[in-house]
Amino acid sequence: MTDPATPYDPGSAQGPGSAQALLEAVDLHKSFGPTPALDGAGLRVRAGEVVAVMGPSGSGKSTLLHCLAGILTPDKGTVRYRDVELSAMGDGLRSELRRTDFGFVFQFGQLVPELSCLENVALPLRLGSVKRKEAESRAREWLERLEVADVADKRPGETSGGQGQRVAVARALVTGPRVVFADEPTGALDSLNGERVMQLLVNAAKETNAAVVLVTHEPRVAAYSDREVVVRDGKSREMEPVT
Amino acid sequence: MSIGHTLLGLLEKGPRHGYDLKRAYDERFGQDRPLHYGQVYTTLSRLLRNGLVMEAGVEAGDGPERKRYAITDAGVTDVEHWLGTPEKPEPYLQNTLYAKVVLSLLSGRRADDVLDVQRAAHLAAMRELTKRKAAGDLADQLICDHALFHLEADLRWLELTAARLDRLKTAVTR
Numbered sequence: 001m002t003d004p005a006t007p008y009d010p011g012s013a014q015g016p017g018s019a020q021a022l023l024e025a026v027d028l029h030k031s032f033g034p035t036p037a038l039d040g041a042g043l044r045v046r047a048g049e050v051v052a053v054m055g056p057s058g059s060g061k062s063t064l065l066h067c068l069a070g071i072l073t074p075d076k077g078t079v080r081y082r083d084v085e086l087s088a089m090g091d092g093l094r095s096e097l098r099r100t101d102f103g104f105v106f107q108f109g110q111l112v113p114e115l116s117c118l119e120n121v122a123l124p125l126r127l128g129s130v131k132r133k134e135a136e137s138r139a140r141e142w143l144e145r146l147e148v149a150d151v152a153d154k155r156p157g158e159t160s161g162g163q164g165q166r167v168a169v170a171r172a173l174v175t176g177p178r179v180v181f182a183d184e185p186t187g188a189l190d191s192l193n194g195e196r197v198m199q200l201l202v203n204a205a206k207e208t209n210a211a212v213v214l215v216t217h218e219p220r221v222a223a224y225s226d227r228e229v230v231v232r233d234g235k236s237r238e239m240e241p242v243t
Numbered sequence: 244m245s246i247g248h249t250l251l252g253l254l255e256k257g258p259r260h261g262y263d264l265k266r267a268y269d270e271r272f273g274q275d276r277p278l279h280y281g282q283v284y285t286t287l288s289r290l291l292r293n294g295l296v297m298e299a300g301v302e303a304g305d306g307p308e309r310k311r312y313a314i315t316d317a318g319v320t321d322v323e324h325w326l327g328t329p330e331k332p333e334p335y336l337q338n339t340l341y342a343k344v345v346l347s348l349l350s351g352r353r354a355d356d357v358l359d360v361q362r363a364a365h366l367a368a369m370r371e372l373t374k375r376k377a378a379g380d381l382a383d384q385l386i387c388d389h390a391l392f393h394l395e396a397d398l399r400w401l402e403l404t405a406a407r408l409d410r411l412k413t414a415v416t417r
Contacts, residue, residue: 052366054362056402056405056406199377217402219365219366219369219394219395219398219399220369220373220391220395222366222369223366223369223370223372223373223391224370224373225366225370226370228362228363228366230359230362232355232405237359239359239362239363240363
């Protein structure tokens with residue numbers, strides 16, 4: 001067992017496709033004031049798999065995602081990423097981890113409105129000290145992959161909802177993350193656009209062996225996952241895939 | 244699906260023999276359930292008896308001779324009527340699932356287990372359809388979408404039921 005205080009070391013990765021958990025949460029408890037959001041929830045995510053986290057509004061899905069991503073610290077319980085406990089990391093290391101190993105897609109893109117779409121996608125690379133030319137070249141490749149190269153020079157406000165969300169997916173994947181956290185990524189899109197965003201997100205994640213933690217209450221979105229975890233009243237239940 | 248009406252509809256393009264009809268049906272509508280030859284010929288006999296199709300010659304081949312069938316005017320009218328009549332909205336799975344949930348509650352079992360297992364089965368079916376859709380042509384996509392929306396409706400009912408289990412337990416054990 002690794003010392004929980006061991007700092008995050010990207011070189012100590014387990015191999016792609018390992019049956020071992022890449023990310024594991026055990027017995028998570030989290031309350032906001034007197035309101036419990038998580039009450040013993042847990043989850044295991046392996047490299048390259050897409051796991052849907054389902055459940056009704058207010059069941060604790062997003063809180064679970066935020067704890068898994070190290071955005072929130074649970075009151076009790078552990079989150080381990082590649083055998084290192086997140087809560088044992090300092091804020092700086094956790095931030096670095098989120099920038100280098102995790103990607104995020106939210107319901108409303110959350111792109112920076114003052115930057116062009118290309119600059120938005122290049123931003124995580126620039127924050128990681130990649131030179132502008134290199135960062136923008138990689139960003140452009142991802143925009144092409146997500147079929148939105150034509151909006152590269154537009155600002156997010158000048159794009160459609162579907163285009164903006166594809167830009168957000170490109171931004172999440174541009175750093176080559178090992179885990180993509182997607183919180184209702186198609187919640188603001190119509191069926192056809194939502195479907196295309198899911199196809200592109202899942203295909204890109206599979207090609208790069210990234211795991212996807214997909215929070216959704218939409219069964220049609222969850223159908224893009226390999227298996228589902230159901231959260232209810234802060235407790236989770238991992239379902240084995242039905243064959 | 245009404246096999247008779249579907250075969251009549253396929254005959255509107257022109258006379259065909261039974262094997263040809265089966266192939267056309269399977270290609271367009273038989274993804275999950277291809278027709279048996281017996282079904283085709285039984286259906287054609289019935290349509291013939293009811294004056295909705297007529298024999299339109301015999302086609303000689305390597306094997307046995309094959310009768311060709313053509314749609315009659317009465318058959319066209321019948322297809323038109325069928326196409327213009329809405330299908331009865333059926334409550335598919337809910338009755339059975341509702342019974343399982345209620346029986347679980349009455350017997351003190353965990354009703355959410357019933358719902359969780361059903362959700363997993365529904366999602367597995369939806370995953371298969373989603374994969375098939377991704378690999379298929381537009382016709383496949385539309386057929387899969389129809390099935391996906393129905394499964395989704397079941398799942399929405401299931402989630403609502405899950406959210407109301409406590410109230411349902413109180414109601415059924417009163």
